[in-house]
Amino acid sequence: MKTNLFIGAHPDDIEFGCGGTVAKLIDQGQKCVFIVATKGDQGSVKISREELAKIRKEEAIASAQYLGVKDIEFLELDDGLTAYSFQDKIKLIELIRKYKPYSVFTHSQFDHHPDHQIIHEMTVTSIKSAAGPWFKEAKGEPHYVSNILGYEVWNPINEYQTAVDITENIDKKIAALDLHKSQIEDYPYTDAIKGLAHYRGAMINGKGCAEVFEVLRLKTF
Numbered sequence: 697m698k699t700n701l702f703i704g705a706h707p708d709d710i711e712f713g714c715g716g717t718v719a720k721l722i723d724q725g726q727k728c729v730f731i732v733a734t735k736g737d738q739g740s741v742k743i744s745r746e747e748l749a750k751i752r753k754e755e756a757i758a759s760a761q762y763l764g765v766k767d768i769e770f771l772e773l774d775d776g777l778t779a780y781s782f783q784d785k786i787k788l789i790e791l792i793r794k795y796k797p798y799s800v801f802t803h804s805q806f807d808h809h810p811d812h813q814i815i816h817e818m819t820v821t822s823i824k825s826a827a828g829p830w831f832k833e834a835k836g837e838p839h840y841v842s843n844i845l846g847y848e849v850w851n852p853i854n855e856y857q858t859a860v861d862i863t864e865n866i867d868k869k870i871a872a873l874d875l876h877k878s879q880i881e882d883y884p885y886t887d888a889i890k891g892l893a894h895y896r897g898a899m900i901n902g903k904g905c906a907e908v909f910e911v912l913r914l915k916t917f
Contacts, residue, residue, distance in 0.1 A: 699727045701797035701841075703788075703819050705811040706736040706775070707756035708876040712889060713847030714801055715763060715869035716862025716907050722764040723865070729795050730760050730768040731788070733815050738775040743878065745775075751878050759875040763868065767795070777814045785822050786834045792826040793836025804846030804853050804910045812850055820844065820912065846910035852892070856908035859896065863904030866893055 700721055704710040710718065710730055718728050735749035743751065753770060760768045769791055773784060792800070802819040803812040825831040827840045845858070862869065873886045880886060893905035900906050 697725065697727050698798040699729060699795055701729050701731065701792065701795055701800045703731045703733065703800065703802040703815065705733050705777070705803060705809070705815040707732050707752040708736075708759070708873060708879055709803070709812070709849050710801075710847075711759055711763070711869065711872045711876070713803070713849045714860075714907050714909075715872050716865040716893065716905065717801070717847075717860045718763050718765065719865040719868040719872075720860060720862060727767075728763075728765050729797070730756070730765050731771065731791060732756055732768065733771045733818075734773045734775045734777065734811060735770075736775050748878065752876070755876045755878060759872045762872050762875060775811070777811045780814055780818045782833075785818060785825070788818060788822040789826045789831060789834035790836055792822060792841065793834065793839050796839045797841055799843035799845065800841050801845050801847055801909070804848055805912075806846075806853055806910065807848070807850045809850035816846065842913070842915035844912040845914075846912060848908065853908055853910050855910075857911035858914070859900050859906045859908045861897070861901060861904060862893060862907050863897060866890065866905040869893070 702710045721728055736752040737745040737749040803816040805816050823841050829838050870886050870890055896906040896908055897904035
């Protein structure tokens, strides 16, 4: 069974960018693992950061389970990243070595959101470090990731290299996002996400829904 690792800066980023692909891969019998980097504790002006972090973690677990994801890891970083530490990188390397993914999905390098940019860089450098025996500060046997793909969240990817038809999975993607209630009560952004999926489907297949990805490394997918 192939394992796919999905890494997001905030608790709803993975579902936003590739929730349909997650649902499709699980339907195909593949394993999907989520890693949520930050607590997402700056995502509300009405709720305290401490309470919001608790709520968003519960929402992330509920959404992942709805999609069929059985393993979800939280790095518990503060929202509003300016950088990541050496210890943060070690945690991610150890998770890559633990789950030994065939494919890793993370934020596109062209995403303009500062947190997303930092997590993209952290992911790519951690994948490289996880592959060789020289990074002995992190536990686990070295593991090489065959595929690295970037998904779109904050802004569309202008030049994508591959796409996944999610016509049969769009409803599940939206339902999973709806479980992030703290984030959609003031702005129902799921309408925009569904519209983007239909637009991608129309441009690629002439119909249906799709998610697109930037390819950083691709062996087979």
